[in-house]
Amino acid sequence: MVTTDEPRPAAKADLNSDGLERHVGFFGLLWSSEGSIIGSGWLFGALTAATIAGPSAIFSWVIMSVIIIVLALIHAELGGLFPVSGGSSRFPHYAFGSLAGAVFGWFAYIQAATVAPIEVLAAIQYMSTASWAKGFYSSSGSLTASGIVVAVILMVFFVAVNVIGVSWLARVNNALTIWKVGLPILAVIVLMITSFHSGNFSAGGGFYVKGAELKSIFVAIPAGGIVFSLLGFEQAAQLAGEAKDPKKDLPRAIIMSILLGSAIYILAQIAFIAALDPHLFAHGTTWADLANPKHSATVKALNAAPFYKVASLAGLAWLAFLLRLDAVVSPAGTGLIYLTSGSRIGFGLSKNGSVPVVFEKASGRSKVPVFGILFTAAIGLLFLLPFPAWNKLVGVVTVASILMYAGAPLALGALRGQKPNLERAYRLPAASILAPVGFILANYVIMWAGWPTYSTMIVVMIIGLLLMGSSIAFKLNPNTPRMDWGAAIWIVPYLVGMGFITYLDSYVGQSDNGAAIGGIGPFKDVLVGGKGHLGFGWDFLVVAIFSLAIYYLAMRTRLPEAKVDHYVREVYPPPEGGH
Numbered sequence: 001m002v003t004t005d006e007p008r009p010a011a012k013a014d015l016n017s018d019g020l021e022r023h024v025g026f027f028g029l030l031w032s033s034e035g036s037i038i039g040s041g042w043l044f045g046a047l048t049a050a051t052i053a054g055p056s057a058i059f060s061w062v063i064m065s066v067i068i069i070v071l072a073l074i075h076a077e078l079g080g081l082f083p084v085s086g087g088s089s090r091f092p093h094y095a096f097g098s099l100a101g102a103v104f105g106w107f108a109y110i111q112a113a114t115v116a117p118i119e120v121l122a123a124i125q126y127m128s129t130a131s132w133a134k135g136f137y138s139s140s141g142s143l144t145a146s147g148i149v150v151a152v153i154l155m156v157f158f159v160a161v162n163v164i165g166v167s168w169l170a171r172v173n174n175a176l177t178i179w180k181v182g183l184p185i186l187a188v189i190v191l192m193i194t195s196f197h198s199g200n201f202s203a204g205g206g207f208y209v210k211g212a213e214l215k216s217i218f219v220a221i222p223a224g225g226i227v228f229s230l231l232g233f234e235q236a237a238q239l240a241g242e243a244k245d246p247k248k249d250l251p252r253a254i255i256m257s258i259l260l261g262s263a264i265y266i267l268a269q270i271a272f273i274a275a276l277d278p279h280l281f282a283h284g285t286t287w288a289d290l291a292n293p294k295h296s297a298t299v300k301a302l303n304a305a306p307f308y309k310v311a312s313l314a315g316l317a318w319l320a321f322l323l324r325l326d327a328v329v330s331p332a333g334t335g336l337i338y339l340t341s342g343s344r345i346g347f348g349l350s351k352n353g354s355v356p357v358v359f360e361k362a363s364g365r366s367k368v369p370v371f372g373i374l375f376t377a378a379i380g381l382l383f384l385l386p387f388p389a390w391n392k393l394v395g396v397v398t399v400a401s402i403l404m405y406a407g408a409p410l411a412l413g414a415l416r417g418q419k420p421n422l423e424r425a426y427r428l429p430a431a432s433i434l435a436p437v438g439f440i441l442a443n444y445v446i447m448w449a450g451w452p453t454y455s456t457m458i459v460v461m462i463i464g465l466l467l468m469g470s471s472i473a474f475k476l477n478p479n480t481p482r483m484d485w486g487a488a489i490w491i492v493p494y495l496v497g498m499g500f501i502t503y504l505d506s507y508v509g510q511s512d513n514g515a516a517i518g519g520i521g522p523f524k525d526v527l528v529g530g531k532g533h534l535g536f537g538w539d540f541l542v543v544a545i546f547s548l549a550i551y552y553l554a555m556r557t558r559l560p561e562a563k564v565d566h567y568v569r570e571v572y573p574p575p576e577g578g579h
Contacts (some may be wrong), residue, residue, distance in 0.1 A: 035232075
């Protein structure tokens with residue numbers, strides 16, 4: 001490991017290294033993250049989480065908010081340190097080299113590319129509750145032919161706004177996000193004032209799930225859509241290469257977005273539980289029964305459009321109308337910004353040399369990566385057409401996102417040792433503690449997601465590595481670097497180890513039988529896990545010890561400083577006469 005005898009002056013970042021137009025100010029960055037956080041999650045997450053953990057789902061939101069805040073603070077330092085487009089795909093690359101950059105970059109890309117179709121599905125599902133849109137969604141829970149046409153139209157709209165240019169995107173997203181943030185706050189206030197039934201917190205079997213008081217709280221975090229709902233704070237980091245003043249604005253935008261988003265979601269969960277019609281819990285109905293559309297016509301309507309139905313039952317027709325409208329606006333805004341993010345992550349992967357160079361080709365007029373936008377939209381449609389169900393895609397996005405986030409604590413820990421003197425707009429306090437803790441917390445979420453979902457993501461990762469390998473084999477990017485195998489020697493043990501832990505643990509989704517890849521098709525009875533061989537409580541200790549072992553192995557094998565200088569030379573050019 002390369003060390004220096006005395007500190008060197010802080011290097012200055014070249015903010016024009018990516019060649020993209022820098023039009024995005026503080027509020028553009030803030031709303032890009034906030035607009036991603038507030039999407040379909042608030043419309044569906046409160047019901048889904050409550051059916052798993054009952055009113056104790058409130059604690060699920062609090063726990064995940066704390067985890068996300070830790071990860072957001074880590075991203076705030078990295079985003080200010082490297083103000084480049086597609087930052088989440090490039091932080092591990094700078095610290096651990098090309099192989100780590102390719103693996104974590106692919107996780108980031110899949111996460112971003114699949115959110116847009118999920119939001120499209122959510123919007124169409126809510127629209128289908130209107131008489132004129134019933135034909136968009138079938139009773140089996142999938143898009144009809146007309147629904148697919150509407151979905152394609154929405155994706156084409158996302159592409160059009162992105163191609164026009166990032167400054168237009170910022171204006172559109174600013175307007176959408178003001179609406180998206182304002183309406184949940186309005187709904188929370190109105191429901192708490194007009195329909196607060198305190199008895200609901202002890203109804204349906206009680207505040208906690210009997211026999212699974214703690215476990216249900218943790219299961220609700222990934223399975224209840226809570227992780228998915230709180231995703232998005234990193235979107236400001238993805239647009240750092242197009243920010244006017246990233247050193248100043250980026251850390252503030254990331255931190256403020258997650259604090260605001262977490263507060264809205266926690267209050268929305270409380271308001272939703274309190275506003276439910278108490279008659280829903282008559283005749284011994286439990287919280288879990290509310291997840292079964294066959295239980296009653298009211299429960300079926302509740303599952304189709306949770307907040308809309310709650311407002312309707314409360315006699316708040318005007319609020320119900322606004323909520324149905326928001327069910328189109330909120331998901332559309334989130335899908336719009338994630339399509340932007342996906343193209344920028346593709347841009348970052350191309351800069352890393354992992355994918356063809358065409359992904360970083362910006363248009364001459366608007367200076368946006370047009371091919372990246374089109375390719376990301378196409379990937380989204382590929383996920384949308386064979387998997388036309390909101391809950392199926394959410395699991396994949398959850399694990400991809402957490403694996404993407406897991407790379408940031410590792411990169412921060414490594415870069416604090418490799419480049420301690422680089423100028424940092426925001427320096428995370430107690431980073432030597434919070435970085436490994438952040439890595440442990442990310443792995444807890446992966447554990448809670450369970451074997452069926454984790455194994456699905458691993459298959460997706462293998463496909464991605466094969467595609468990137470093809471780019472290298474056919475020499476589609478002249479900047480393809482040599483694989484840094486030594487610095488990334490910890491990746492295979494990490495991914496395989498988490499696979500063993502999730503297989504031996506007891507976390508599986510409500511509709512999963514524990515089989516690999518969610519038991520889809522021929523995998524119905526293949527590698528059935530989640531049987532609880534690793535007991536509850538012991539699994540937390542095992543993951544913590546395993547995470548620390550991987551973290552400190554990664555710190556020992558990180559890139560030498562000279563190699564880091566080589567990878568960051570576009571952002572921090574060496575001084576004249578320097579190396």
